[in-house]
Amino acid sequence: MAEVLVYVDHVDGAVRKPTLELLTLARRIGEPVAVALGNGAGDTAAALAEHGAVKVLTHEAAEYADYLVVPKVDALQAAHEAVSPAAVLVPSSAEGKEIAARLALRIGSGIITDAVDLEAGDEGPVATQSVFAASFTTKSRVSKGTPVITVKPNSAAVEAAPAAGAVEALSVTFSAQATGTKVTGRTPRESTGRPELTEAAIVVSGGRGVNGAENFAIIEALADSLGAAVGASRAAVDAGWYPHTNQVGQTGKSVSPQLYIANGISGAIQHRAGMQTSKTIVAINKDAEAPIFDLVDYGVVGDLFDVVPALTEEIKTRKG
């Protein structure tokens, strides 16, 4: 059976959920071979094996943290040469897309980014993408070289599928470009204790209607009652009420959770681009004419300062 390379996104050995989702998709095409790089690479093996990795290629070096993107491209290229895979799958993070693109160019392949589904096909893997602010769905494939495909979080379920997960050291020679862009400082994000926005099963977002940074507390309280991540519309972020890292929309994060709750968000195209593929959409807005109501499964026309706290209370009561 053909092997499929899966690039592992991990933090010091803790594998992030989108990588486990990639393993589910990789198993539809062939046998997953994972590539884990940098500090803690070896510690990823157990989780990867449990979810279907037949092999885990690892390489630890300071370059992965000290220089931007290129060392990882060098390593993935080395893995591609060693394995000759049927496809290379990479999580669709900002960095993942850059790594995938440079790899594709080097190995003479095409690249598809932001797939939301992946199936085996007669002429190679077929990727589903959501385009034009999610108003269209396309089916595409790579027609030259080894398909390099990046996949968005929440595109597949995480499935247990125990496999050998044999750890092998990957031999990597860094290119002349590897040390081109130096990382001179790094400030980790402060943890909020909430799930990662793009990975969360539930996202609770606030927009212009929240009307002030201090009022985001009621959005956060609702999120916490559901174990959800907090998002914000561009209007709320531009107003300085919530950090840009939480922005949902065309120039922020694109999310596809099981449940999306939009509070005081009108639903401009900019925002819809980032949340329209959510499974269930709920909105609370004062304006009955707000375009967000065209998308919802359930909408409440009302003042979010009344409805949101009442909803939070009710959820807490029901959860006991």
Place this chain on the structure above:
Amino acid sequence: MSLRIVVTVKYVPDATGDRHFADDLTVDRDDVDGLLSELDEYAVEQALQISENSDDDVEITVLTVGPEDAKDALRKALSMGADKAIHVEDDDIHGTDAIGTSLVLAKAIEKAGYDLVISGMASTDGTMGVVPALLAERLGVPQVTLLSEVSVEDGTVKGRRDGDAASENLEASLPAVVSVTDQSGEARYPSFKGIMAAKKKPVESWDLSDLDLEAEEVGLEGAYTTVDGAAERPARTAGTIVKDEGEGGKQLAEFLAGQKFI
């Protein structure tokens, strides 16, 4: 010292218009009004700011690849303050994918001459966000991308990249490829004077032969990816809308419980 900046820009269909696909499954660029991609305005703005903050002799060239109408995007950038423009236009380019676009852009950038390339974080139509990384790979220069802050001094570009897990400070020697996000600073509006001045600024037109490229290397034929189908997403079925008369929160909780979210 002189500093040559090339800003890559794209002419895109207006995102608020009714965007769709043409019969050959390429983006329909005829039926929807186009404009300079909003995210590229930030790249033009940062080029202008680097120029304003520099003691060097800075020349800003805006570069686009696209059909005749793409000149509108160049005009906008020129009216914001860029010095000159290059328009790569060739019928054979129609249908080119990201890999091919990066090839055309890289050839044009090399021909134009550069110390610094500045791009937006992504186009608002294709939204892949990979062209800056591809340009760095093709040109063999450092990639300093997705910056929310950028500065150039003494042949070094520095910037801040706000990632999911951390905020990173980056540094590279010129020449380099930079991309900037929408957090890098509001783009200026062209002044009346700027608009008038833009009319006199030079716009060069190049085709594939000017770049020593063959038709087979680009276009649908040269593409590394194939779109087999595009379907309009079915409209979401109309949901239940209730007016809050004191029970809105409870009603919503009831709905969520019914869907097993509580």
